[in-house]
Amino acid sequence: MLYEIRIYQAAEGRADAMRQRFLKEVVPRLPKHGIELVGVFTAPEEDGKMTYITRFKDETSRAAGWAAFGADPDWKTVKTASEVNGPLLASQTVSVLSPAAAGLLLG
Template sequence: MIYEMRVYEAAEGHAEAMRRRFEAEVVPRLPRHGIELLGVFTDDAAPGKLTYLSRFESEDARKHAWASFSADEEWRTVKADSEKNGPLIRQQLVTILTPTVVGLLLS
């Protein structure tokens, strides 16, 4: 099992639109592509950032899931429509986490 943490930093003036799109459009699609969402987090000290944690059976499963998500035509349309006034995300940081202490992790 591996975990992935993604941190999205909104483009200037787009933090709320980024969060709305994530909640309404991204979250419902994740399970369809084999992406298990464990949690979504915000930080009051960094209101333009959105962090989420997901889990995969393996690195191959992670790569396949994101390729499937990226190829989703409905998602591509939603993304394009939501970015008519420019991208909502300025920067994205992806961190792959491999458990080192078994038994202390989320089940």
């Protein structure tokens, strides 16, 4: 099992739009591409940041899931339409983690 942590930093003044697009457009599409969403988090003191965790069977599943998501024509349309006034993300950080002690972490 692999866990992936993604931290998004919104472009200046675009935090609300970034979060809304993620919740309304990204979250519903994830299962279609084999991406299991574990949780989405924000911190009040870091308004422009959003962190989410996904889970995959293995690296092959992770790579295939994100490739399929990125190639999804409906997602491409939504992304383009949501960025007519500029990108919503300034940056993103991706960390892929494997449990160090099986059975001690989330099922």
